[in-house]
Amino acid sequence: MKVNLAIVLTIGVVLAVLVAGCTTKSQIGSAPTSEARQIIPIGALVDLTGESSSEGDATLAALEMAAEDMNSFLEEIGSSRHVALMVEDSGTDPDRALRALTTLSQSGCRVVIAATTSSELTALKKYADDTGIILIGTKSTAPSLAVQGDSILRLVADDTNQGYAMAQVLQIENISTIVPITRGDIWGDDLLNATTTSFKKEGGTVLDGVRYTPGTNFSAEVKVLSAIVQDVKSRYGSVNVGVYFISLDEADSLLLLAAGEPELTSVSWFGSDGTAERESLTSNRTLAQFAVRTHLICPAYGVPWMVKQTDEYQQVAQDLKRETGSDPTGYIATSYDAVGVVSQALLLSEAADSTDLQTLLTYTLNHYNGITYHLSLNDAGDRELACYDLVTITEQNGTYSWQLMGQFISWDTGDDEMIWNGAIIPLG
16 A cells, blocks of 8 residues: 655654554554544635636645545554545635535534635634634735734745745846736735835835736726836836736736737736746747747746655655646645645644644644645744745747746745746845
């Protein structure tokens, strides 16, 4: 039976399982009978549909693979415990996500992995705070959700880090002025604010741009953006002006419209992690040509390059690629880690009869090394380590593909580093 290297737990957890998790009928290395099996439910909310569903199926595959790996491990050591993953489609819809969380709560889930947008997580917060359910965020990054002592623990860094990384990219690319077009929700607003704050500290200028409502036609917004860019070019020139756009799956529709506006194809474009590495931007020729013409650069939430070289990461990444057909993104790999760390905490909680699961989860996270490296949290309950792959689209023999230009890492030690086109760029 396969046991994934990344799911092998610490000695303390193994001992806890052996002492408290094995039935009197089971010996080490023998599987418990179905009657003796004790279920550990773990809830999961995944955007399988809606405007942020492009990674939904791959995220689900990662969650299910991690649960299978954990159960293989537990079976091999003869434990009676069995992780049961209970999944609900949150639909990129705050109301639907709340209904789904209620369902998981009523099904006995004490911890729910929320692979959802920040808008959805915002809608879940009060219910979780009131009921004591712990939400483990693997996709939400809005800084305004960084609240100390609430029910949310996020295994991803908040977007103050992405804003700082983008400010460094803009500076490297000699962009002094940006015109934003932004998705009008908590994530879009927070990310724009984070980037604006960092870019202004670097001496950059952020002009009033366009804020659009998700789910609407963008024709009018793109026309307004084109007019703004035309005016800005007349004042600053086109070389040092860029468009900064923050969007999710609606990026395709927005960029198709932008591709028909000459003013918008004459300046550089910079995106966010909501757009980075989208397959549609390379498979659709019009979108790909627009990306190449505008030198589109996006930060993709990633995993430090040296961590990707470890056996643990490589094994999981290869398994996921066989399952899904593509390499896992940083968010997908983090969802894999979420199952492992939640399982470990729940096993310890049962063994120790803990009444403070959140304290135990926080402690476990601060001492857990997953396939994506340390999962340690800051005081607000968000991951300390932040990493972004800086990617662009290139063309070779008529084929378009995403290519890595560099990587920004903010280590949990407090040190920052930027690698750009193979060179280390000094920061600070």
